[in-house]
Amino acid sequence: MKFTVVINTYQRARSLRKTLLSLRRQTYRDFEVVIVNGPSTDETEKVVAEFEPDVRLVRCPAVNLSLSRNLGIAAAAGDVVAFIDDDAEADPLWLEQLGAGYDSPRIGGVGGMVYDSTGYCFQYEYAVCDRKGNADLNVRPPLWDYLHPHGEKFVHMLGTNCSFRRDLLAEIGGFNEEFEYYLDETEVCMRLIDRGYWIKPLPHAFVYHRFLASHLRNHHKVLREPYQVVKNRLIFSLQARRPNDHLRDVVIDNLKFIDYLVTDARQHFEASRLTKAEFTKFLARTEAGYEAGMRLGLTQQRRSADLPPPPEAFRPFSTVQPRGRRMTIAFVSQEMPPGCGGIGRYSWDLATACARAGHEVHYVTCSPDHNRVDLESDVWVHRIVPLTDGDWNRPGLEPLVAKNLGWAAAAHQEVKRVAATRPVDVVSAPIWDVEGIFCQYDRSLNTVLTLVTTLQATVDLNPSWRAVPGMDRMLQLEAEVVRNAQNVTAPSQAILDKVRRDSGGPMDTANVRVCPLGIPDQAARFTPRPPDGKIRVLFVGRVEKRKAPDLLLAAAVELLPEFPEVEVVFVGNDTILAEGSDKTYRQQFEVAHGHEPFASRVKFQGLVSEDELQQAYADCDVFVLPARFESFGLVLVEAMAHGKPVIAANIGGMAEIVVPDENGFLVYPGHVPALVQALRRLIVNAPLRARMGAASRGLYLEYFTDEQMMDGMMTAYQASAGIESPADVLTPPFPNRKSA
Template sequence: MIRPAAERPRRVAMLSVHTSPLHQPGTGDAGGMNVYIVELARRLAARGIEVEIFTRATSAALPPRVELAPGVLVRHVVSGPYEGLAKEDLPAQLCAFTHGLTRAWAGQRPGHYDLLHSHYWLSGHVGRLAARRWGVPLVHAMHTLAKVKNAGLAAGDTPEPAIRVRGETHIVRAADRLIANTEQEAGELRRHYDADTGRVAVVHPGVDLRRFWPDPAGADAGPDRRPHPVDAEPGPHRTDTARVVASRAAARARLGLPQDALIPLFAGRIQPLKGPDVLLRAVARLLAHRPELRDRLVVPFVGGPSGSGLARPEGLHKLAAALGITDVVLFHPPVGQDRLADWYRAASVLVMPSHSESFGLVAVEAQACGTPVIAARVGGLPVAVRDGRSGVLVPGHDPADYARALARFADDPARSARMGAAAARHARSFGWDATAAATAHVYAEALRERRARGGGA
């Protein structure tokens, strides 16, 4: 039974050490977790739970506090050099971050924060120390797991270090509640980290259905001029192929893309983990067998180098040249969420050959826009994508399998719109309001259990 609202936390301290919610997703280490934190914080605030997000200051020019949304405050904590630190360098700065968090906490009246919610293992390390010191519950979301990532490394990728594995093990033992994106991730927490089943809660991430939907008006209309999809469509939230076709045509016109093209899109951070090379090799194989497709094929990569991809930022460009397909490949820097929605709408299909995904927010965003997905059958993608209905799940990373999947869309151009309509309907089951409600329930359970043990909050 969900507790009365009065017993839920009034204010939550949220930790995002290595990446700021103010950063542009698709750049550096900013990605799906940034979107997750921003959207969750906004929806929690709308439910009456204030959120203060603590993140590492990456510039001396940053103000100490920034209001992200009503009821959501971002606090910049000075910890180590502002610039020049990779994510791998940050464990050495965690003591400094913890000290900065302690100072910010000490400046508030007792009981100002009711609960700590940390994201990713770096934040969890700080969170377990701070929660113990202040006697408040710790709720932690891993987002990715080192042992799972290391078990599915891409060729040439760098394994996660032992310090992370040890850190995650300590966090699992210390957290009052662990939030997993899917049942599979919950099982991985139990299997690889011996997590207590009673402390693991499954909460699916969401999608902003006011931004991502089959919308012929698109980003140029502005969020205030676009109707909510539920309000705009007749019947019980219907999306038909005609709406998808119109949305796609309008988005292609806005982006300057050919109307009759086959457009397999890659969107996200450019790094081996995400498998962008698999898509390039699949396209090369497709053209080797179907050279007549070259004149109507455009393959956009929307995003920037990240993680181990920063070591060879030009690697994907060189691979495209070596494969002889630079004429069909389009590299585009990261874009804001409204413009990203147009790239989704314009695509025939989104391709996600990831080696590991805790969920796959990009897949849900694309489907919400009426675009089917070809994805690896890994992690949370079988939950995000309904195989055979809203997309195609590929068992592995053989480019030949992805080439065959793309060929089916080339042979049946109407297939993209048919599956896209089903994809949009499927994506409506993932809303951030539901994510926030479930997360608030997890908070309530953690607080109740802490108080039952006499720990207070």
């Protein structure tokens, strides 16, 4: 069965692009796309050009949805014509599930469920409409009683998620072109059922309808132009009358409907969602719509279209297909860029890389207000509010534990909601805050635990944390999660070894893989600062004990008086109190050295935007991470991508990234003289900085791109799910990996 997807668009270039991108992700491949553009004056046709020659463009001279739909049908070469709005995105299974619905020659149309603008709640599940135009959205299957020809009520579908056999659309004359908007698809459903065909709403085949502002409704989603609604409802109800239906009943029902519209508009006016001028116009247009609807409904024949036979040329729309089997992957991370730490950054980069490779990716992250689902960078982002109650929240549970388990429970609940509509092959969750604990203990889910710097490692470096109520319980939960993990990935051998020492797991029976992290290459977007005679040393990260900013500050105190051209820049949250102190590391430095002449060359920039961070990397001459422990050291890779020499402590994952004397130096952990010596060597030797910077860039391209991270992690995911990896996927080792 061939599908033609028709998108009727007007003045929505930006959202149209998202609609088309969602179609690139369809699992069903035998379909074409026809875009019917009204008299748009925005960049709609530029957007269409981005997708040529995969799409067919038809122009509609008027802002008339039914005319636009009929032009799309006339250009359709498919057996079935499916409609989706230009402010909606299609679920990857949309066409596949619609196609499966055509399982009988009696089926005239098939539709699916529609999410509202949140992407989480339904705008439409099932509905029936009566012959006066009143819809009932509370019905549930079975719906056989509403499929009888000429019945008082009949099944209808929403226009943003409906499909019909093309031959039947031609048989009934397509859509009624008097209906510029409103009840257009409802009238088609009624006419097909009256001819003995069935309309089949499905419990899936989802479409996400963003319900954007238009020429008819404002940004509050408030109807401001009622003319078409009033007119077309009257025409529909007058022409849908059966012989025994009384005209008086139809008119009274429409007057009640008009009263509802006016009351609703008045409430919006009183709430300042409509201006006084808009409300005054609303009343006048309502009256005009009533007069036109009565006249046309009683005197005018249906404005049908004479649809031609389907064209011979069928133009398949290209879809993104992965190497090997398409997987459905759910990432769990309460953090997401911008403005997050390393876990959120690499999780999002990995998610987007997997999506680019053709897999279906869901990213479950924390929401501060309400649940919503959005399609961003080809990833379905689920922003979910943490739960506050459940079997896990028992009396006496410490707030820290309740907070973390509340998020973990909400993430598990959302993953299960996705899994109810399709098989989820892998759930990927970090060990931090035991985010994946409920997913991991749900054996219906295949959960892969990703090791990062653990809470145990952090507490070891910050003993005061142990006094936080609930910390001991969190440490117990963390160790339990590790010991019971069936599938584990680690960004370095060092963190795997440390976790095994600290937790006694993962068990030997677990599927364990070491996969280096990677980042997208953004270096070309940022131009380094022009030569200014200065040498800039950069630190990126939280200014807290584990990252060891105190060591770099101590080195700066020794080096800056000697080298007046050197400046040291700290980028990251500098409001964290130093361990065992009532001051931050920044405050400690300013108290001790703020009076020194060199103090102005130590700059604390705090939290910055993503572009500002990348520019900081581009502008620096040397990058330093003297951390006391890192499970990996993503900021080193970020600096290497910009071609910078790097200095790091010879501990943890950092020792597996930096190749000593090739792209930088590894120094003894916690040893300021060693750090000073390494910095001095790079400060005084510009050719060495250039050589090591070039080596950093080469190592990044060879080992640490997001594509290589994706290949390595996909191999682990496929192994966890029992799926054979494509033969051409190879995971390069670390440049400086130590044996286990």
